[in-house]
Structures are given as C-alpha cells and as structure tokens.
Amino acid sequence: MKPTYQGDAGSGKDVVGITVEKVTVIGAGLAGSEAAWQLAERGIAVRLIEMRPLKSTPIHSSDRFAELVCSNSLKSIDAKTAAGALKRELARMGSGLLKAAIAAKVPAGSALAVDRDIFSQEITSLLGSHENIEIVRKELEDLDEIIASELPCILATGPLTSDSLAASIQRMLGRDSLAFFDAAAPIVSSESLDQSRLFAQSRYSNDEKDYLNAAMDRETYEAFITELINAQRVVLREFERRDLFQACQPLEEIARKGRDALRFGALKPVGLTDPQTGRRPWAAVQLRAENKNRTAYNLVGFQTNLTFSAQRQVFRMIPGLEQAEFLRFGVMHRNTFINSPQLLDSTLSLSRIGLPNIRFAGQITGTEGYVEAIGSGLMAALATFAQIKGLPAPVLPQQTLLGSLLHYATNPQTLDYQPMHVNYGIMEPLEQHIRSKQQRYIAYSQRAAQALEGFIAAHNDLMFLSEYQLPVSQD
Template identity: 50%
Template sequence: MTMTIPSITIIGAGLAGCEAAWQAARLGVPVSLHEMKPQKFSPAHHSPNLAELVCSNSLRGASMENAVGLLKEELRRLGSLFMAAADATKVPAGGALAVDRELFSAFVTEKIEQHQLITLERQELSELPAAGAVIVASGPLTSDRLAESLRAVTGDSLYFYDAIAPIVSASSLDLGKLFKASRYGKGDGDDYLNIPMDEPLYNAFVDELLAAEKVPYRDFEKGVHFEGCMPIEEMAGRGRETLRFGPMKPVGLIDPATGKEPHAVIQLRMENRKATLYNLVGFQTKLTWPEQRRIFRMLPGLENAEFARLGSMHRNTFINSPQLLTPLQQLKSAPRIFFAGQITGVEGYVESAGSGFLAGVNSARLALGYAPLLPPPTTALGALIRHITNTDVRHFQPMNVNYGLFPELPGRVKKKERRSLLAERALADLDGWQQAMD
C-alpha cells in the first residue's frame, strides 16, 4: 500500500515562500505555491519573477563579525536556495554580499518552476484554505483581501513603514567629482562611488531635507518606522549631526583630492554586475519625487543624474508573533497554519529566507510523520526565531538578526573575541542540529 503524502499550500512566492517551498520539496513533500504576480502587483513590486528584491540589492555584511554574515553561512551549509542564488549572482560590494537583482530573481524562478514537486499557481489567494497545512509567506505588502482573512485567525495586525532608496544611472554621473573607495579599504577599493561633502554643503543639504515636501500619510496609516530603514528626512529631523553618524558617516573614507576625511560622505553602491546603476546607500525617503530630483541633484556629481528609480515608502504588515506563534512559527490557535518571512516580524532579506527555511522544513517533517526540529538558540537561525516567538508582546517590533539576541558565552570573554567565539559556537551547534535533521 502506497502512502499518500499530504501537500502543503504556500501563500506568497517571495524569499520566504520560495525557500519554504524548496525545502519542503527537497524532503519529498508536494507543494502548491501561490503567487499573485503578474495578475496583480503590490505597490513596490514590478517584475513577474519570484523572490524579487525591492529595497536594495545588498544582503549586508559577508563577514561573520556580523550576525547576518553568520546567518548566511548557516543557510549556505543547510542547503538554502536563497544562498545558492546569492552566491551565483553576486556583484562586488566591498565587505558586503550584494547581488544582481534580476539575475537573482531569475535564478530562483527557474529552480522553482523546474522542480517536479512544486506547482506554481499564478493567481491571488485571498483566503486561507479551510484545511491542510498552510504557510503564510505573503510578505510585508500582504494584499488587502488576504489581510482580512488573516485578521479572522490572528485578531491582531500591526503596521510599520519601509522606505526604498533611489537608484541613479552610472552614465549620468560626473565621475570627476566622486572618488572610488570602500570603507576601511575593504573589497577591491572601487566597489563604491563616494560623494565628499564639506561642512557648508552638508548643512545646506540638511536644510533642504528638513524643508522639503513629503508625501503625506493616509488616514489609516501611522507614522511608525523600523529603525533599520529610517527615511533620511526623519533622521535629519532628529538632529543636525544625525546623518553624519548614520548613512553619511565619513569614517574610514579618505578623499584622494584632499588626503583627508570629508565632513560627510554619501556612498553609491553598484546595483548590478554591469555597473550601469548605483544605489544611494541608506537614502530611503518619503520626499515627493520632484523634491528628490531637485535636492539630490544638488550633490556633487549628481547635477545631471538620471533616476532609474526614485525613493518611496509603503506599508508593511506584520503580526504580533510572540503572542500568536509557537517557536515553530505555527499559529497557536491553529497549528496547521505556519507563518514565515517578514510578516512574522523578521526584518531583512536573509532573515526572511531563514524564517522560510524553517517553516518549509518543519511543515514537511510533520507531513511525513516526523517530529519538527527547532535550531539551537546559540545559532543565528535559532536566536532570530526565538526572538520573534519569545519576547515582550507589548513592545514587539521587527528585528534584524544581531549578536545581542544570542545567549551569552560562559565565563569571561574578551570583548574583541566575543563575536568570533559566538560564531564558532553557532557553527559547531549547527552541525549537531543538522545531523539530527538529516
């Protein structure tokens, strides 16, 4: 007698949804993956391909001195589709891992479409299925109709705002006014273009940001921003020097024209492998588009800038995960329903993929009759999931992975050695967990 393996329905084919589908299918469980594109697009998405990167092409630090670097290495060792795509489509970015966004998305789309156990349904799923295992990975821009269905089972939805940085055409830049360098000399030294600013220019720029016209909030929106993606005008409003200690910090950059560190620096990061597009690093904004063109063209080298994309802001939706989810990302009131990705309150591309990885693995294990597995809290993956499912429900906010989420090391540890020791412990514990999972 042949056993029929129940299938898993996944809503949303972004980073978390695709990763979840891939992991479940790897374990031999059939998957129905629902994606509303290209029939319907969110305000921030434009490509019909899956796993579209929107806010940036950067997957942040590559070194394990940063917890996100450790998380990437964990996912790489675990056979993540996300990391396979990232490694195959990476572009130079100094000490960061950045990808060619179009190639990245095309890579994931091809893998998903070709897998025999994954059925890709190109239509909006506006209601939760009445039965069977479900992974909700609809992302921070969940459609209004699906959001209404989710409210029926969660009873609690929250909102914050994400901002998209502008992208400029490389051919429109005056390179004579810029200099190539990576902070502290990391990378090849020419991964970033830098706009040096003296104090008068910096002050004039801040004045313009503060006085500029912003896109107003709609009545139902609340002006709450995730700290890791704060609009530049919001940062400028916190104090005149705030930008100099944030995205415009000059530390580690020397202007070859003067031999000195500028008063402030704006970095442009390569957006694609052909280096035809550059992203204004950290320049998420809610300025109106005419104001963006006017103010950013004040900058040296950008006087004739052609904008391939202007900045914008959009609503992001996430649930109160500590209140609603088990440590396995299952809905406490209906364990057949998993949540994954940014809708759970993990923040960032890598974190979303990690959340999707776990939802895919554990939903598949349950379908196969095996016990689910929770990664050790000493790993980046475990520390992140532990945070979103085991923290104060009254003050829950989206969170990037960081070493502050990890259990402390035993005994006294030198500060400069702490991160490397945390990473060593994490990878050792990951090996043991992976053997149990296999």
C-alpha cells in the same frame, strides 16, 4: 482523507505524522520561494500561489519570484558579523536561494550583492521547472478554504500582503494581531553606553529602576532639537505617506511643532530626579531594556524617519550615547506583520490557537531583511516536513543567529513587538564576557556554528540539503 495531527509542535515533542496531498505556500517572495524549494527537494508536492503579475504590490516591478524590492545587497559575508554568520548557517543547511544569490553575485567587497535580474530569473526557472511544484498565479483572497482543509500551509505574503488577504488574516487572528505600519525606535547595545552618564530610575518611583535615563540640561536639549529638526530625512513613497497618519508621528515632526514639544512628549522629565544634581532635569531620554539580559535598549518614543547616518549623528548627542552602537535604526514604513510573539509557536505555526498546520514565514512574521526571510522560509519548510513525517519539531538553538531571531519573534515575553533583523544584541550573552568587540563577535560566531552542528546531528532525518561554501570575504 483529512490529515491527523496531534501534539504541540512548539514543545519539541514527537508529533504524529500527517497524510497530505500537497503543501500550499502562499507568496513566491524570498521566504515562500525558499520554503517551496526545500519541501519540493524532499519529495513533498507543493502548490505555490503567487498573485503577480495579475496583481502587484506597490514595490514589486516584475512577475518573477524572489524579487529584491530595494537594495541588491544581501549584506556582509564576513563570518564575524551577524549577517555573515547567518549566511553561513543557511549555506550549511543547504538554502537554495542563498546558493542562487552566490551564483548571481556582483563585486561588492565584503558584502554579497547580486544581479537582481539574474537572481530572480534563476529562482523563477528553478521553481517553475521543478517536478514537485505546481505554480498557481492568482491572488489568494481569503484563508477559509485553507483553514477548512486542515492541510499544511505556509503563508509568506510579505510586508505588502494584498488587502483582501490581510483582512482575512485579521478575521483569523483578531483585529489587533496584524500591524500595517512599522514605527520602530532605534535599539542600541548596552555595552556601548556610557553608564556613568545615565541613571536607572522609573518615573515617579524611588525604588523601581526599570529604565535608564539620560538627563539633558537646557543647552544640551536646545542643541539636540536644532540638529534634530535640520537632519536629513528619508523620503517616504506615496503609498507610505498615505499610511503615516495612522502610525505615531516621527520624533522630528513633533520637534518641528515647537521647540518644547518634545519636553512634553518623549523627552519629558516629570517624575525623574537626576542623582547628579538632585533635581528634575530639563529634559530626559528614557531607554528601556529590549531583553531580559539587558544587552540592548530601545530609545523610548524615538520612532523616526531620519536617515540612518543622521540618526547616528543626532542621537549620539544624547549624554551617555556618544559611542552608541546601533543594533537597529529607527524606521517608519509600510509593513504588514503579525504579532508573532503572541501567536506563533517556535516552529512558526499557529498551534497556540488551534491551527497547527498553518505556518507563517518571511517579513510577515516581523523578521526583517532579505536573508532573514530566506531563513524563516527554510525553517518553516523543515517544520512542515517534520510534521508530515512525524519527526521531532526542529527548533534551532538560541545560540545560532537564526535561532536567536526566531526565538525573539516567537517568545511571548517579547513585548511591544517591532520588526527585527539578526544582530548579536538579541543573542544570549556569552558565558564569559570578552572585552574586545572583535573577539566577542568571533566567539558568538563560533558558538553559533557549534550549536548548529548539534542541531543538525540531532535532526538528521530532516534530510538537510548539501552544504556549500560562501565566497571568501575581502576583509
């Protein structure tokens, strides 16, 4: 029997339950493994499809599930930090992968670092021995069968989704809906900017003030270029170098072509008048608001391959950015992700394009980071479970860390979408501004914990798995 499903899962309205034989989860990385575990623990049969070891990606090196492809750190456990508060949310909702990470932890101060072999071995055994999970080792090459079956599916094939599946996703969503390269400019918090050194103005307009501009005189520009071209860069891997030409060029590469190249590119001053001098500056950096609350700004045209410490050092030479707090550093690397804000509803499903049973989770949604992938896997599973049982769609409050990230990723007003990890800069501002950064972060974190309790109370039927404690931070 074909399942029946009606209603807009993103609207928060009740939906009609569906009858399913099995939920298909594609990709046993961090997101897919968490999603499969959450569903299986609630008694839902899961078919988990993983292509390794029959076919691997350029970065995975084993046949295990939830392999950590790079660093073995899952970042801070300090609840004051955004990364720590996110972990507390996942522990509260009973994340299986975070629990396994804590069990596999190695000493790393206030960070949660794990023995990657123990961690992925544990997840592989946990899922492999679960009575509700069928493991299928094959590359899923296209989605035709999944779409035709109308049965629920969670697609979590990560930043290195196989080529044939990526082509199938493009056929389903449209050519421009899938990016293969991440060329993100840094984002800084607005409160860390010295506004007295910046001026609000749009190019060629005396009235519009959509951008903040940092004017540079000749001397400042020359010093900036010298540092930029000599700064330390990230060495790209071979498979990423092949893709680089398809993406826009990094700032430092353009600067290397000639000392004035950036004055005719990202730092061009045309159409701007510096109110301090009444003249067009020698060069200007533009900052564009990242959200409607203007709590974060991105540096326009600053996609870069500089190391994070080099970015901190060089970009703080920009007038007004001397104390800049980087909410996200610029990155350029191979990364397959969909245009989530235009495609996904708030439960990560494709209901907006008439495919409410298909959900995305993990890095392929453009949410970035190991723990963020676990979080979106968990939420995709909860939403699928709610859909099957006819329960109200679970949408986390924006005051939570995970809720704010998923809102950012699925809000159609998010333009020029580039991958994002959790941070306080994309959260709704506090009702009352708190000057001390430390106190402000504590207030954000406490508000998030409270909002999560409200969510859990309102969605009790989702059968949250048991809460557990995070290790105590050494800070």
